[in-house]
Amino acid sequence: MSLCFSLAALALPLPSQADSTAVNGETRAFSIAPQPLYGALSALAEQSGVQFVYNSELVKGIDSPGVSGLYSLEAALTRLLKGSGISYQFNNGNTVKLEKNAVAEPLTATTMPAVTVTGKSGYADSDPYNPDYNRTSASAATKTDAPIMETPVSIQVVPRAVMNDQKTTTIKDALENVSSIRPQSSLGLSNAYIVRGFRNGRVYRNGLVANGLGIGEGAQFDSANLERVEVLKGPAAVLFGRIEPGGLINLVTKKPRDEAYYSVEQRFGAYDFYRTEWDATGPITGDKSLSYRFSGAYQNNKSFRDFNFNDRVLVNPSMTWRLSDATEMSLEVEALHENYQVDRGLFAIGNRPAPIPVSRSFIDPNDPVDTNSKVNLGFNLSHAFNDNWNLRNRFLASFIYDKNISVKPANGFTVEQFLDPSTGNRRYARNIFSQTSDNETYTTNLDLTGKFKLLGVNHQTLIGVDYLRAVGNYQFYGNYQDPVPGLEIDIYNPQYGIDPSYYADALTTPSDGGANHYLFRDDWYGAYFQDHITLWDKVHILGGGRYDWARTGLGIGNSASTADAALPSRRDEGFSPRVGLLYQPWTWASIYGNWTTSFGANNDITTSGATINPEIGEQFEAGVKTEFFDQRLSTTLAYYHLTKENLMTRDFNSPDPFASAAIGKARSQGIELDMAGRLTDEISIIGNYAFTDARITKDFSGLQGHRLNNVPEHSGSLWLKYDIHHYEPLNGLSFGLGLFAAGQRQGDNDNTFVLPGYARLDAFASYTYQLGKSRLITQFNVRNLLDKTYYESTDPFQNAPPRVGIYPGAPLTAMGSVRLEF
Template identity: 40%
Template sequence: MRITPNPSRTGTARTKGSSAIGALPLCMGLMTIAAPLVAQADSPSANSESRNYNIAVQPLYSALSALAEQSGVQFVYNSELVKGIDSQGVSGQYSLEGALKRILSGSGISYRFNSGNTVTLQNTAELEPQSAATMPAVTVIGKTDLDPDDPYNLSYTRTNTALATKTDTPIMETPASIQVVNKAVLHDQQSYRLQDAIKNVSGVQSYHSYGGDHEQFVMRGFLQSTVNYRNGIRIPFTKFDLANVERVEVIKGASAMLFGFGDPGGLISTVTKQPSSTPYYSLEQRFGSYDFYRTEASATGPVSKEHGLNYRVDMSYLDTGSFRQNMGNDRIFFAPTLSWEATPDTKFTLSYEYFDENNAYDYGIPAVGNQLARIPISRSFVGRSDLRNSTTNNLVDFRIDHRVNDQVKLNAGVVSSQYQKYWQGFYTGRVNETPGNSFGNATRNYWFSPENAESLTAWVNGTFDFETYGVKHKLLLGGEYYNSQLKYEVASGNVDTINIFNPNIAAVSDAQLSRIRNARFNDVIATENTSKAIYFQDQMTFWDKLHIMGGFRYDWVDREQDLSWWAPAGKDARNDDVVSPRVGIVYQPLKWLSLFGSFTESFGPANDYDTGGAKLYDLFDATQFEGGVKTQFFDGKLNASVAYFDLERTQFFQDPNSNLINAQVPVKGSSKGVELDVQGQLYEGLSVIGTYAYTNAKVTDDVTAPANIGKRMPFAPNHQGSAWLKYDFDGEWLKGFSVGAGVYVSGRRYGDAANSYFDRSYARLDLMAAYKRKLGDVNLTTQVNINNVNDAEYYVLRSRRTNLPAEPLAVMGSIKLEY
């Protein structure tokens, strides 16, 4: 719900430094609230102090994980020890030892408290330890869920996530559709782009953005902006490398209550790898079709165990060609992280990312008639291989995590991102489709532009666990400051006319290129978005089975736009106050079954620029109703969910008269559908990912083109789905071998709101095989992936002028060493 929209005004953009100071009262206010709670709680002793535990009946491995989280200790045990065993849980005031006895009651498992805040578990009937040669793998539980961040963890599932609640909450207790693509999946499929991971999530399609330079997606029928998230923090314009990514998390639908202005279909967040006190090193070389070469290296371990100082470094180098003429890119990525556990309850983390890439601007293939032009998918229209966009991105992330006591946890952070790009792009105008000598003609145009963007986010959260009248509460209080600035100057114009059906299109000449590079900038655009927000959320639990969530967020949003260098009315500014509510409920009648429902909202900026001047319009908003079922089988090894959603984008801006190639024309739309996701292990050695989505997305209003009302929203098929299976052999002769296969299918997708053209249905087959063995202390993995085995032809859509063919059959091999 929007309140107090203020009139348009003209003003001067504030600097990021002075604005960031305005975020300090939010942090100070939260700390003031927490202070009384801090004063009355001291850090508990190891195992003698009595405290309140609340751990429901569940599989023993997850009960131990919950006890580790609530007590702060680590459990070390043989992973086979707890297999198939349930725990009665524990509820009430107990010492740590008393709570552990209750959880282990009837299991036949004994325990031993060690130094260093660890507890070893073993079989009570075990007379003597096994030899080192036959000892099974040891599982360590403590502050993580079955050690999901261990580099050797092969699980496709994760039981907890913080993305949908900003608190560490079991997915089964969260009233939202959340999908997690773990690092095991990324490795098995040799993913190195965000789109490689997202193909394992229901209801998501890629979108051809800015010549393929940005990664954008269509979720639940609505197009995302050029914004993705890193560790739950909004990072605009940035392209992610997966070398330092632990997993990719996706939350579906509107989510303004936690994240402020954003897109109605959902958001995607990478979660980065963190330093470990256990040394680990890896080196991987990949090579494949179209001159693909990629090197990845990682190292982590202690700098000083005595002082709790750990490091991590992840890096990658990419050099690849393309099946498309004169296309390709090279990239360097470097990401060091340093963490310091100053006390057992306080941790500081500082990370940095450097990203440098040179890639070709690929405008793709236009539409002719109601389908894509029937020309070779390798054909491009520039004719030169020496034109590359250059991109440099620097990101710094600093955060503090502090555990006051079992009931109070505080964390805060600052993330700064700076992005510089120089565009060197050529694109074609709309194809002449009139029969005759000019059929297939299109103007060839240029777009050269230096672009600079930066963003700053400062945030603080406090989580408070307490109980009132038998109702358990997990209260979240938080504040956020966000500022992003973008400026780019554009030299654009016509080069010549070509015919897309001519197999011998002339290259852009040196003389033409020289004229373009000396051309005067004819467009200069500067924008700034600033938001300050506070938010509140309460997760309430009744009788350990009913979970009710409610909360709201209040945003103060300021937007400024300056086109005064070239437009008659070149400046506009506006501020809006927005309240975003959220309510949700989960009923868990059985430990493996959850029923959920929710109502959420989102809002986002609506900017326009054309030769008439700058215009800032009322923020669009969206509402979503969602309900569904979540299940866990086989002791939590297999997760499945089904969700129904009803999503409507209720306000919008559109200007079909804009002649800029980057001007979007959103329309008012409604999307309803059903999504199914399955992840995990069907039985020992067999892992699976399955998805299906039915999306009924329709145009509900279009004041400039009423004929579009009732037509399909672009880019989203009615039906899409996937299935990926991987089997790890464990027999005497095949131990170490793995094989996998995946099928990805999609129905017809339209490329615009008029449904004037479409891409046909397709089905794509991927295969993989790998072999792992130990060479002394080194683990060796050799792997081969074959993507698009059946050479299916399909496209990533954008508009009648630009659509990118998907990569045909491609082979990728890799050799990886881990120590």
């Protein structure tokens, strides 16, 4: 959108006050310090109750002298705009339009009647200058524009402003701001998360699956091209298909804009960290029917972990063509390539992580460089038949490739039996393992949305279909279980330097079992509907359902051809309903409840070769949503009870390290509190708390009653930011402090060891310089300010048993950055 709606009535007076000041020209006290013009206008809106409408480019780089004393609204506005070359126009309603070289109409009762308005952010959600931490809508919940306050499900949004302030580089760090989400890496890659107790290996991108099937689950998700991260809590299968019942993570990428914006940022920090980010967007044609965006990042760094490093580049070109006022088409390409070193993590001794430095690694400096890459090709077509009915088609093709080779603990199930008692349990055996994963995913959907009235009742209806096809090829070489003589290592005094011939031998060594080729296939069809009914502007009923047809298969062999020949085919189908009710007694408060289910076909086999029945999820949820301070601060308090049947896990009793078993049934229940927004025009906040009780409730191998792995009973975070606007010598200075905490967690489903709880303190300070119409922002961030030792997660038996795949968090890490926006 070319207009940035400065609907900045942030603390509205009573209607009578607005009428007295605006219509009759009465004077009142204003106190607005000299500051950037956009901040001064926001303060004036808050103190007067008007809304300003203007293009963000209009005020960029312009300072205001402020205003202090008794003035009429018109006089106060005139003083704020002094020397800016901007004039104003009072429109019908409580709005004021700002424009260049326009003539303002006189302020009269005719041109500006008294109107009660709702205060909103001074920026469009997609505006790159938007500093707000809260968002009032999210596309992931209903695939419509329904506000979060009117939607009877729990939804959280982490906007670009938070990612900028916290200097996140992957979505793992951004998701720390949302309740009930825990990272669960594999090989040190940030590619999967636990949501409400259940692990979710699939991340969505603009509403479509963004990573493939099989081992590894895909490349990293860099944050450089993201506008926001949306989280829909609970089963989301009704609109999105195959997804874990804990919730859905949806990445919303930056879109082309029809007004120019450019930025470049350089970061530098501990462990030889260097990162360059860029973002450029604007119109290509004079009529703005064709626009572009090109964003991306290059990052090169070492690690606090010995021998680990990363060399990553991300490019994201996109283009939007507005064929007419009703039709728009977009094309987007995302390409990421990284050279890195896999991280095998640490291991447990007894019921705790081994008492060794978190920096210590048991891979080797002679390990070959590993490679990870992905390409996403996205297409979006939308057409508005009229003001009420719209048709949208999306398509996404995702190609992900990963190849790595590393030295690893010799046994596939536990490390402790390989500790040599004769050396005081100092040494353990290792072997060398190589794997290659190549995944392709094609997914598309077609959605028809419409608004209409039937018998006096408002409806917002969605009808849609989608299709997903995914193919994953996986192969591995070397020993994953038997020790290789000569590779033993002393865990307290390690000696490194493996002869390169060991790696060459591993690449020609067949697997222990002989079958080292896996072929995964998914074909998924879905049809769904949804109706959002509004009664008396206070009651919102959300109902809908989805029917799925799924065909899955996993073939195993000693070559690609034999794996293809052995590929079984299983067909499943099922219906997933969702109903929700929300009551909004006041504009600032909503009470809601919902019941929903999910259907997820299991593309895996047991040790006997049998396929596994579909996973079925079910959730009951109730909660309260609020919007305080004229929508500046949003909160959600929710209670949920969530169950999942036929939960898959690795079969520890099978000699095949990739064999799976359905442990029966698991249950997660808890309480969540999320908040985001501004307490005042200077203090911003985003925080959360979660109490989670996640357990295995039905099992056939002795796990009944055990806690689900990596799920703390108590967790949460609080991030506060203070922007100085009203003290002229320090205007432009911002600083913030964040606390991120989690209680102790079970490291595996067998509950044989625990990860200790932790609290991590982060901080930042920044200063914004106005350079004409440009901004220069210098910033300094410190992560883990108190240098605490903590452990983030364990491997989910994706690439290692949990006991030998413990991933520690980084110690004290400092980062500086300089960003120029113009």
